[in-house]
Amino acid sequence: xxxxxxxxxxxxxxxxxxxxxxxxxxxxxxxxxxxxxxxxxxxxxxxxxxxxxxxxxxxxxxxxxxxxxxxxxxxxxxxxxxxxxxxxxxxxxxxxxxxxxxxxxxxxxxxxxxxxxxxxxxxxxxxxxxxxxxxxxxxxxxxxxxxxxxxxxxxxxxxxxxxxxxxxxxxxxxxxxxxxxxxxxxxxxxxxxxxxxxxxxxxxxxxxxxxxxxxxxxx
Amino acid sequence: xxxxxxxxxxxxxxxxxxxxxxxxxxxxxxxxxxxxxxxxxxxxxxxxxxxxxxxxxxxxxxxxxxxxxxxxxxxxxxxxxxxxxxxxxxxxxxxxxxxxxxxxxxxxxxxxxxxxxxxxxxxxxxxxxxxxxxxxxxxxxxxxxxxxxxxxxxxxxxxxxxxxxxxxxxxxxxxxxxxxxxxxxxxxxxxxxxxxxxxxxxxxxxxxxxxxxxxxxxx
DNA sequence: CCCCGCTGTCACCAATCGGTGAGTAGCGGG
DNA sequence: CCCGCTACTCACCGATTGGTGACAGCGGGG
Numbered sequence: 001x002x003x004x005x006x007x008x009x010x011x012x013x014x015x016x017x018x019x020x021x022x023x024x025x026x027x028x029x030x031x032x033x034x035x036x037x038x039x040x041x042x043x044x045x046x047x048x049x050x051x052x053x054x055x056x057x058x059x060x061x062x063x064x065x066x067x068x069x070x071x072x073x074x075x076x077x078x079x080x081x082x083x084x085x086x087x088x089x090x091x092x093x094x095x096x097x098x099x100x101x102x103x104x105x106x107x108x109x110x111x112x113x114x115x116x117x118x119x120x121x122x123x124x125x126x127x128x129x130x131x132x133x134x135x136x137x138x139x140x141x142x143x144x145x146x147x148x149x150x151x152x153x154x155x156x157x158x159x160x161x162x163x164x165x166x167x168x169x170x171x172x173x174x175x176x177x178x179x180x181x182x183x184x185x186x187x188x189x190x191x192x193x194x195x196x197x198x199x200x201x202x203x204x205x206x207x208x209x210x211x212x213x214x215x216x217x218x219x
Numbered sequence: 220x221x222x223x224x225x226x227x228x229x230x231x232x233x234x235x236x237x238x239x240x241x242x243x244x245x246x247x248x249x250x251x252x253x254x255x256x257x258x259x260x261x262x263x264x265x266x267x268x269x270x271x272x273x274x275x276x277x278x279x280x281x282x283x284x285x286x287x288x289x290x291x292x293x294x295x296x297x298x299x300x301x302x303x304x305x306x307x308x309x310x311x312x313x314x315x316x317x318x319x320x321x322x323x324x325x326x327x328x329x330x331x332x333x334x335x336x337x338x339x340x341x342x343x344x345x346x347x348x349x350x351x352x353x354x355x356x357x358x359x360x361x362x363x364x365x366x367x368x369x370x371x372x373x374x375x376x377x378x379x380x381x382x383x384x385x386x387x388x389x390x391x392x393x394x395x396x397x398x399x400x401x402x403x404x405x406x407x408x409x410x411x412x413x414x415x416x417x418x419x420x421x422x423x424x425x426x427x428x429x430x431x432x433x434x435x436x437x438x
Numbered sequence: 439c440c441c442c443g444c445t446g447t448c449a450c451c452a453a454t455c456g457g458t459g460a461g462t463a464g465c466g467g468g
Numbered sequence: 469c470c471c472g473c474t475a476c477t478c479a480c481c482g483a484t485t486g487g488t489g490a491c492a493g494c495g496g497g498g
Contacts, residue, residue, distance in 0.1 A: 023445050023494065044351060050486060060447055065487080131403045132263060132347045142408055150413055170428035173414035174401060178393045181400030184350045189361055194369055195392035209389035216435025242464060242475050269456060279477055284457075 029067050032057045033081065036074050041122035045129040075137050079144030085123070086152045089116050102163050103218035107211050109156055110175055114207065117183040124187050127180055149176075163218065171217055178213075182206060248286050251276045252300065255293050260341035264348040294356050298363030304342070305371045308335050321382050322437035328375055329394055329433050330426055336402040337422075343406050346399055368395075382437065390436055397432075401425060 035057035040048050050071055054061035068074040089112075100108070117123060123145070130142040153172075162168040186197035196202050254276035259267050269290055273280035287293040308331075319327070336342060342364070349361040372391075381387040405416035415421050 025445065028445080046352065049484095051484075061486085062448090062488085063446070066445090071486090128347075128351045131400075131407050132351050133265065134407050139408065146413065166431070167424055167428050170414055170424045171432060173412040174397045174425065174428050174432060176412040177400035177404065178397035181350075181396035181403075182393060184400075185396065188350050188353050189358065193392040193395040194365065195389055205386055205389045206393065209386050209393050212385070213390060213393060213432060213436050217432050244475065247475080268454095270454075280456085281458085281478090282476070285475090290456090 025067070028057075028059060028063060032059065032064055032067065032074070033077055037078055037081070037122055040078070040125050044125050045132070072137055075141055079141045082126075082141075082144045082148050085120075085148045086155065089152060090155055100160065101219070102160060102168075103215060105157065105160055106172070106175070106218050107214045109153065110179060110210055110214050111207055112156070113176065114179050114183065114210065117180065118186075118203075121187075124184060128184055128188075131184075166217065175210075175214060179210070244286070247276075247278060247282060251278065251283055251286065251293070252296055256297055256300070256341055259297070259344050263344050264352070291356055294360055298360045301345075301360075301363045301367050304339075304367045305374065308371060309374055319379065320438070321379060321387075322434060324376065324379055325391070325394070325437050326430050326433045328372065329398060329429055331375070332395065333398050333402065333426065333429065336399065337405075340406075343403060347403055347407075350403075385436065394429075394433060398429070 032053065036048075036053045039053055039056050043052070050061045050064055053071075053074065054064055057064075064070065064074060068077060117127075126141055126145050129138050130145070182192055182197065185192035190196065190198045195206065197206060251272065255267075255272045258272055258275050262271070269280045269283055272290075272293065273283055276283075283289065283293060287296060336346075345360055345364050348357050349364070401411050401416065404411035409415065409417045414425065416425060
């Protein structure tokens with residue numbers, strides 16, 4: 001998949017013979033999808049359009065219309081691809097520790113989510129997109145992302161029962177919101193609410209504070 | 220200021236006589252700024268451009284170049300205008316309660332910030348902009364917004380000393396991040412991490428959870 | 439074998455973008 | 469009254485956008 005993308009991309013400026021493309025619809029489709037994902041991850045949703053994707057995929061935009069029915073279909077394909085996100089981010093074992101309290105679990109999950117978002121530019125861009133626009137396109141993508149996140153959380157939680165007397169849904173949503181905004185702000189401007197978020201030392205402080213907050217509610 | 224803006228805007232489609240504009244540079248400048256702020260607040264940064272602002276202000280874009288030196292200058296003017304945000308949002312008295320603990324203060328501040336952001340579309344759009352782009356334009360605007368927020372927090376805090384043993388800067392940054400993301404997500408999609416944020420009942424639940432979190436760290 | 443279909447390319451469309459230079463219109467001072 | 473300064477408008481530029489129709493070339497089935 002990646003090889004094909006690179007090949008297609010380079011075929012634009014590769015000197016020498018014209019380097020005729022192989023006629024392989026499947027490969028082209030995958031190359032387009034890969035190019036779209038890379039483009040979105042690297043450049044953001046601002047300049048994400050038919051022309052840009054076609055340019056990066058090294059093919060004509062007409063093919064995007066033909067194979068995906070336009071940008072909407074392509075975005076939908078990206079959303080469908082997001083389902084794989086979960087599998088990649090689930091450690092098989094719990095790292096030797098088991099029989100956790102809910103507090104232990106949420107602390108661990110928070111830090112895992114923080115790290116996962118920190119090195120997933122595509123997810124970050126989608127998150128920013130969700131916040132900035134409210135088109136049908138984005139709504140579908142948002143739904144896919146949300147479902148993936150929910151599934152991830154559910155898998156990680158296992159069979160642990162949440163404590164009583166606390167609105168865990170609301171509390172967890174706020175914790176997740178904090179994590180997401182922290183990562184987004186850091187990724188965009190290197191800081192959040194005056195807190196610098198550049199060096200790994202900065203992130204340690206943030207992680208410590210996050211742990212403290214989670215521990216504060218869940219003991 | 221508002222009257223002028225409305226007047227200028229309507230002068231486009233107002234039937235009847237041409238409704239000649241008065242030649243008043245100051246008024247035009249203010250009308251442009253007001254139009255820009257309204258446009259940004261209502262439409263977001265996506266379609267925020269010279270043409271759109273001029274269209275909404277009911278004047279030629281050339282005037283924007285002349286009076287503000289282009290979009291950058293106009294954005295800068297918006298940023299400068301953000302300084303007034305603080306004054307509008309500071310209640311004169313502390314509502315009868317004084318001599319608060321730091322926990323009391325942060326709880327109150329959190330809820331105030333939540334509400335303030337909830338009914339300030341311009342601030343929300345700027346926030347979303349900060350997260351989605353990293354141009355010099357946005358960086359300046361971000362700085363102005365950040366400074367306004369910091370000033371607001373400082374004014375509200377008064378002379379209360381923070382507790383020891385806690386990285387209040389980091390913790391507060393995370394709390395603020397949570398609030399901001401909550402409001403942004405709600406404004407865009409009506410929910411955040413599976414938590415619905417539409418009805419006032421939804422928001423009560425969120426506020427309660429937020430209070431619980433703040434109380435958890437600051438006692 | 440030829441022909442049809444599928445893959446891929448190219449040329450073109452109207453609309454909009456940011457940006458600029460030249461020209462018009464009205465107010466105020468002499 | 470008239471002239472000049474200034475606020476303001478208009479027309480145009482090249483670039484880019486999303487979108488469409490026509491065409492080229494290879495390959496497999498009749």
